[in-house]
Amino acid sequence: MDIERDDDGSVALATLSARVRAALVDLALCAMTSSILMKVAFASIVESMSKVGAQLVGVVVFAVLLGLYEIGMVGLRGRTLGNEVTKTAVVHEDDLSPATLLQATIRFVLGPLVFCAGAGIIWVSPMWVLAVVGFLAADFGVAMASATVQTLHDRAARTVVVLVS
Numbered sequence: 001m002d003i004e005r006d007d008d009g010s011v012a013l014a015t016l017s018a019r020v021r022a023a024l025v026d027l028a029l030c031a032m033t034s035s036i037l038m039k040v041a042f043a044s045i046v047e048s049m050s051k052v053g054a055q056l057v058g059v060v061v062f063a064v065l066l067g068l069y070e071i072g073m074v075g076l077r078g079r080t081l082g083n084e085v086t087k088t089a090v091v092h093e094d095d096l097s098p099a100t101l102l103q104a105t106i107r108f109v110l111g112p113l114v115f116c117a118g119a120g121i122i123w124v125s126p127m128w129v130l131a132v133v134g135f136l137a138a139d140f141g142v143a144m145a146s147a148t149v150q151t152l153h154d155r156a157a158r159t160v161v162v163l164v165s
Contacts, residue, residue, distance in 0.1 A: 001078065001089055003096055004163040011096065014088040014161040019151075022082030029081060030069055034062040070108045075101035079164075089164045093150070096162070103157040110153035 004012040014022075038046065038058050046054040073080040078098030079089040090099040090107070099107070150160055 001098075002165045003089070003091070004165055011160070012163040014086070014163055018086040018088050018163070019161055022080065022086040022088055025082035025085050026070065026080050027066070030062060030066040034058065034065045037061055037065070067108055071101065071104045073104075074099050074107065075104035083161075087164055088161050090159050090161055093154075093158050093160045099157070099159050103159050106157035107153045107159060110156050111151075 006012050035058075038054075038061060042057060042061065046057050049057065070080065074090050078091060083089055090104070091097060092099060092103065154160060
């Protein structure tokens with residue numbers, strides 16, 4: 001995996017667009033897989049449950065599957081299939097080595113927490129437009145205003161998402 005460089009020799013960081021596209025690919029892959037698991041492996045369990053109970057089991061299966069996928073792929077390879085598609089990778093901010101399992105875990109745990117906090121602000125705020133702006137600033141807005149283009153979960157994990165060839 002060769003990290004791309006800008007014209008001035010600095011590391012080429014992934015754009016917000018590439019990061020979102022990679023996340024969507026990964027989410028779609030895990031959603032399809034968890035749906036298949038629910039229909040095949042857990043069908044007998046959820047058929048006796050209420051609709052809400054079955055949906056809760058589905059959410060848990062999806063979350064566990066996504067966690068195993070994200071932490072495993074990023075922690076062991078430095079990239080997920082979404083990163084492969086968008087030609088990006090997650091690396092340590094200091095030496096540009098692939099992210100470790102600990103860094104991948106921090107990124108996975110904090111990413112949804114920031115999202116949920118932003119969604120909670122949107123839910124309770126009567127001024128939803130300001131809440132949306134606040135939510136975007138909470139993670140991606142910080143990245144867009146920052147010279148390092150790091151989201152909050154990347155800053156906590158000491159990682160950056162770079163372009164690779």
